[in-house]
Amino acid sequence: MRVLVVGAGAMGGYFGGRLVEKGEDVTFLVRPGRQQQLKKTGLVIKSVHGNFRSPVKTLISGEPCEPFDLVLLAVKAYHLNGAIPSFEPYVHEHTMILPLLNGIRHMETLWQHFPEKNVLGGLGFIETTLNRQGEIEQYSAVHDVVFGEWDGTETPRIKQVEKLFQGARMGSRSSLKIQLEMWKKYLFISAMSGMTCLMRSSIGPILSSPYGKETYKSFLDELFSVAVQKEPRLSPDLPEKILTNTARLEPTMKSSMLRDLEKGLPIETDHFHGTLIEWAQKEQKLPILKAIYSTLSIYQEQQKNSYNEK
Numbered sequence: 682m683r684v685l686v687v688g689a690g691a692m693g694g695y696f697g698g699r700l701v702e703k704g705e706d707v708t709f710l711v712r713p714g715r716q717q718q719l720k721k722t723g724l725v726i727k728s729v730h731g732n733f734r735s736p737v738k739t740l741i742s743g744e745p746c747e748p749f750d751l752v753l754l755a756v757k758a759y760h761l762n763g764a765i766p767s768f769e770p771y772v773h774e775h776t777m778i779l780p781l782l783n784g785i786r787h788m789e790t791l792w793q794h795f796p797e798k799n800v801l802g803g804l805g806f807i808e809t810t811l812n813r814q815g816e817i818e819q820y821s822a823v824h825d826v827v828f829g830e831w832d833g834t835e836t837p838r839i840k841q842v843e844k845l846f847q848g849a850r851m852g853s854r855s856s857l858k859i860q861l862e863m864w865k866k867y868l869f870i871s872a873m874s875g876m877t878c879l880m881r882s883s884i885g886p887i888l889s890s891p892y893g894k895e896t897y898k899s900f901l902d903e904l905f906s907v908a909v910q911k912e913p914r915l916s917p918d919l920p921e922k923i924l925t926n927t928a929r930l931e932p933t934m935k936s937s938m939l940r941d942l943e944k945g946l947p948i949e950t951d952h953f954h955g956t957l958i959e960w961a962q963k964e965q966k967l968p969i970l971k972a973i974y975s976t977l978s979i980y981q982e983q984q985k986n987s988y989n990e991k
């Protein structure tokens with residue numbers, strides 16, 4: 682299977698790199714800066730599961746290339762609109778697009794540009810970031826990809842994707858409930874990114890702080906109250922379950938949004954928190970969600986201004 686990884690960043694670089702390590706036919710669609718870096722150093726993964734370094738095939742949008750069988754989409758939500766025209770020419774009738782972005786709203790964006798049958802549902806569970814040298818650093822035990830048909834059916838092409846990932850140094854599984862799994866991760870990550878960025882801390886100290894757990898649960902209840910209107914199949918005990926699972930994480934675990942914020946990079950708060958506020962009913966108060974979104978919007982404005990000044 683010919684694979685195009687769109688976004689050779691923290692997550693795309695990691696999973697794409699693991700496929701290269703397995704010997705799969707992988708090309709990375711990159712912009713010129715990242716291409717230079719990859720040409721110089723190769724793709725470098727520094728991971729708790731073992732390091733890897735290798736030259737990789739890169740493609741700059743516009744260069745001629747046959748369409749791919751699978752597009753592994755791993756850009757940030759705020760880059761999606763810019764990225765779509767750059768990989769569109771390499772998508773044909775039978776190409777599967779597997780988005781690994783956090784959130785839900787990117788699905789609507791993809792359906793506006795591609796036939797629905799081309800787009801799978803997907804998730805990446807991993808804690809990874811790019812360091813100053815453009816190397817991929819991966820920290821905790823989890824490093825899994827989950828994928829499935831959006832309509833929950835079992836298809837031969839999903840079996841092909843299963844085969845692609847099997848034997849690579851990473852976890853992978855298909856899901857017949859990918860919509861629900863994406864919603865659950867969306868609530869989990871909205872809560873985790875919101876709380877870790879608000880409190881500027883990894884998860885352990887937040888949950889053991891005086892009102893940390895209580896605030897976390899109230900925040901999850903707010904997020905759930907909006908989500909369940911869009912996806913009524915979500916179970917009422919979901920906030921409690923997410924809190925329990927969050928408390929089991931390594932205490933040092935940070936959200937990728939906090940890692941980006943610490944580096945002064947843009948963040949996905951519009952995609953996570955802003956979307957939920959937009960989807961809420963007018964009468965829903967959502968005090969914690971609005972406080973977190975406001976806090977992160979201030980950061981976002983300051984980040985844009987400091988970037989413009991450079």
Ligand SMILES: NC(=O)C1=CN([C@@H]2O[C@H](COP(=O)(O)OP(=O)(O)OC[C@H]3O[C@@H](n4cnc5c(N)ncnc54)[C@H](OP(=O)(O)O)[C@@H]3O)[C@@H](O)[C@H]2O)C=CC1
Binds near residue numbers: 689755758764767807
């Ligand atoms: N990092 C993590 O631990 C996890 C992240 N996620 C989710 O995965 C998604 C990606 O996050 P992450 O990997 O951290 O992001 P990164 O910023 O590390 O990587 C994104 C990459 O996309 C590239 N890119 C952007 N636009 C284009 C384009 N038009 N053409 C080619 N490449 C492009 C950027 O390249 P350039 O160098 O050119 O800017 C960058 O390297 C997000 O939705 C995030 O929430 C989910 C689970 C865990």
Ligand SMILES: CC(C)(CO)C(=O)C(=O)O
Binds near residue numbers: 783805806808937938
């Ligand atoms: C919490 C984590 C690391 C889990 O995959 C994540 O999705 C993120 O920070 O973007």
